[in-house]
Amino acid sequence: SQTIHQWPATLVQPVGSPLSLECTVEGTSNPNLYWYRQAAGRGLQLLFYSVGIGQISSEVPQNLSASRPQDRQFILSSKKLLLSDSGFYLCAWSRTDSNQPQHFGDGTRLSIL
Amino acid sequence: DAKTTQPPSMDCAEGRAANLPCNHSTISGNEYVYWYRQIHSQGPQYIIHGLKNNETNEMASLIITEDRKSSTLILPHATLRDTAVYYCIVRVVMWSGGGADGLTFGKGTHLIIQP
Numbered sequence: 685s686q687t688i689h690q691w692p693a694t695l696v697q698p699v700g701s702p703l704s705l706e707c708t709v710e711g712t713s714n715p716n717l718y719w720y721r722q723a724a725g726r727g728l729q730l731l732f733y734s735v736g737i738g739q740i741s742s743e744v745p746q747n748l749s750a751s752r753p754q755d756r757q758f759i760l761s762s763k764k765l766l767l768s769d770s771g772f773y774l775c776a777w778s779r780t781d782s783n784q785p786q787h788f789g790d791g792t793r794l795s796i797l
Numbered sequence: 798d799a800k801t802t803q804p805p806s807m808d809c810a811e812g813r814a815a816n817l818p819c820n821h822s823t824i825s826g827n828e829y830v831y832w833y834r835q836i837h838s839q840g841p842q843y844i845i846h847g848l849k850n851n852e853t854n855e856m857a858s859l860i861i862t863e864d865r866k867s868s869t870l871i872l873p874h875a876t877l878r879d880t881a882v883y884y885c886i887v888r889v890v891m892w893s894g895g896g897a898d899g900l901t902f903g904k905g906t907h908l909i910i911q912p
């Protein structure tokens with residue numbers, strides 16, 4: 685069966701510090717990968733998606749970037765965090781077949797001080 | 798913006814069937830209906846999806862009306878662990894190549910299972 689792992693589960697960072705969140709998927713190959721953010725009391729916002737190694741599409745302009753150095757690894761980064769980057773960050777994967785559901789990790793709760 | 802409308806909250810007695818409605822009157826012919834749920838502080842959990850036929854799996858049943866303008870998620874025997882926010886989503890195609898598509902989550906229905 686397939687599993688998705690995100691870490692860390694919680695993170696407290698000062699404004700201006702860098703960020704690296706990691707997501708890995710096991711039990712499948714060539715998945716589509718996604719980064720979402722959920723701000724407090726709001727819905728999920730798609731940040732990035734990737735259909736293959738080195739292929740990243742950004743959905744919203746922001747202070748964040750994403751990379752996919754390996755087939756089942758997806759990394760969310762920032763060089764300098766802003767207060768507005770606080771939120772619940774979720775990684776998800778799906779098969780490449782059309783209309784296959786996305787499966788989410790347990791998320792990282794990021795607080796910026 | 799979400800393309801679905803759901804009641805903000807519902808109660809259901811433990812052991813009874815929970816029926817969660819969703820309106821999606823502007824759904825296109827090739828758009829699927831997906832249901833997810835999210836327990837506080839966890840990632841969304843996929844439940845079920847369908848196009849036009851009714852679907853059933855180990856978690857739930859999905860009933861889609863013939864005109865596809867609404868659907869109902871049925872949890873046949875609700876337990877306390879089913880308390881969560883349930884999201885009905887119409888899949889938005891964001892990449893014409895048929896690859897990765899984002900899911901647009903609305904506010905969902907907060908289902909509370911009463912003991």
